[in-house]
Amino acid sequence: MIDKLEMFIALARERHFGRAAEACGVTQPTLSAAIKQLEEQLGVLLVWRGSRFGGLTPEGARVLERARVIVADTRALREEMRTAKRGLSGDLRLAAVPTALAAITALTGPLTLRHPNLRITVFSRNSAAIVQMLDDLQVDAGITYLENEPLGRVATVPLYAEHYNLVMRADHPLAGREAVPWAEAASEPLCLLTPDMQNRRIVDRHMAEAGAVARARLESNSLLALIAHVQASGWVTILPLRSAQPFLGTGSLVAVPLTEPVAEHVVGLIAPHREPMTPVLDALMEAARKAAFQ
Template identity: 70%
Template sequence: MIDKLEMFIALARNRHFGRAAEECGVTQPTLSAAIKQLEEQLGVMLVWRGSRYRGLTPEGARVLEWARQIVGDARTMREEMRAVKQGLSGKLRLAVIPTALAMMSSLTTPLSARHPNLKFTVLSRTSAEILQLLENLEIDAGITYLDNEPLGRVTTVPLFAEHYNLVTRADTPLSDRQSVTWAEVAALPLCLLTPDMQNRRIINRHMAQAGAQVAPRLESNSVITLTSHVLTGDWATILPLQTAEFFLASGALSAVPIVAPEAAHLVGLVAPHREPHTPVLDALLTAARRLGSPSD
């Protein structure tokens, strides 16, 4: 039944029989037959059918919740038995908000040193996408904001607080200031992350609190794109200090704290709220707690 549940999860995720079959590595008739057999075993219709996929029935939506839990538990069991036999190994799949990507090596490098047979996949995603990927069992954990928008039922480990800075080229006005206000920043030619990013929604809110309205000249989902524009001297951006520090080493850029209000938001690890965790995920949580509490 586990294989059928995995196919059902893939179908719900892709909303298309052909794409789900391709993801599972089977033919479309094989996947359709597996879903039909699952319906017969459970005695309910799971999928509205027509000439194409038309969504889950109410019973299908409830079964999807059970399927995610059962498949997740089955994967945990397999991983635990593999760790007993082979030691900690396998692939750790992580999704990270763009402003936290620069700190990922602080987490993955010590973990890799302790467990050299681990491999990592790190994806850049929005906070909403991270929670969706986590729910769909497509990632093992994520790095996102913990205190700004609802997270749902997840395990969390705080890592650091974001403090926001104006980032400009070092030879431009305001670059030598001790601080700037959100209202002052709003008047600059800005390039910012796109509105689907929680970082951008945070910036918009603090701008509004200062009585200013943000109207960026350029938007991107890439921090690299933002900083490359700032380096021309014609643009400025707003980045958390942890992210800005990555680009300050050359001396070409300057980061100035933004005040009035002086804002901070907590960023941390999110993982499925499931016990026990896989040995790999448990090792990740331990590494995150060490990183988030360096004095311990």
Template identity: 80%
Template sequence: MIDKLEMFIALAREKHFGRAAESCGVTQPTLSAAIKQLEEQLGVMLVWRGSRYGGLTPEGARVLERARTIVADTRALREEMRAVKQGLSGDLRIAAIPTALAAVSALTQPLTTRHPGLRLTVLSRNSAEILQMLDDLQIDAGITYLDNEPLGRVTTLPLYTEHYNLVIRADDPLATRRALTWAEAAGLALCLLTPDMQNRRIVDRHMAEAGVALRPRLESNSIITLIAHVQSGGWATILPRRSVAPFLDGGGLVALPLTEPEAEHQVGLVAPHREPHTPVLAALLDAARRAQF
């Protein structure tokens, strides 16, 4: 039954029989047969079918909610039993917003030192994707903004506060300034994160508060791309200081605080709102409480 529920969750996530089968590591006929067997066991139709996937029936939507809970509880039980026998081990999957990636090591380094049997996967995703991946059981936890857009029913743990800086080359004439206003930054050749990123929506909002229209000349979903353009000369970007810190000392860049308004936003850990947590997730939350940012 658990395997069938996991395939059903994958189908609801992928909205395509072939992609769902691939994500589960089975053939499409195997997945289709599993969904059909699940429908027969439950006595309801779960999926509208035609020549292709047609969405979940109302009964399917209700089963999906319960399936996520059952699968999550089963995984938690398996982890707990493995921890009893072998100590804390297994896989931990984390997704982080791009601006938080440079901070992830403050969690993962002490966690793996304390629990060497853990294997970690860290993914870069936007805030909406992180919440969806939590719902779909694709990740164990996320690192995202806590105070800017609705999070839904999740457990949250604050990690640090983001402050925004204009990032330019150290030989730029503006580099001697101690700070710039948002309005001044708007007039530069800006390269910024794409609008699907919550960081970009935050930047847009503060520019609007400063009374200026934002027209970036380049957009990317990669911080590395933005930094590379700034390093090449003639460009500027707006990012949290923490996310560009690795490039400041030896990268020939400077970060100038932005004022008027002086903005800050909280970044933290989000995890499924379930008790008890899996042993691996409990260890991550403990590491987060101990971490120094």
């Protein structure tokens, strides 16, 4: 039954039989047969079928909610039994907004040092995708903005506050300034994250507060791509200082604080609101509390 529920969750997520089968590591006929068997066991139609996936029936939507709980509880039980037998081990899957990737080492470093049998996978995703991945049981926890957009029912640990800087080459005319107003930054050739990123929406909002519009000459969902264009083309980008710091060590780039307004937004760990938490999540939450605002 659990395997069938996991396949059903994958189908609801992928909205395509072939992609769901691939995600589950089975053939499409195997997945289709499993969904049919699940329908027969529950006595309801779960999926509208035609020449392709047609969505969930009302009963299917209700089953999906329960399936997520059942699968999550089953995984938690397996993890508890494994931990009781062998200590904390297994896989921890994290999703983080791109601007938090540099800061995530404050969690993963101490965690793996204390629990060497723990394997960690980190995905770079936007804030909306992180919440969806939590719902779909694709990740165990996420690192994202806590204050700006709905997160749903999650447990949170604030980690740090982002402070925004104009990042540019050291030979840029603004490089020697103590601060740059947002409105002045808007007139520079900007490389920015794509609009689906919450950081970009934050940048646009503060630009609007300053009476300006951020017109990006280049957009990307990769911080590395932004930095590469700043280095090669003499353009500028807007990044939180923590995100920019790994690129500032050579002295070829500088970061100048943005003002008028001076803005900060809290980034933190989010995890499913479930009691009891799995041993791995308990350890992650403890590491987050220790790392907070250091």
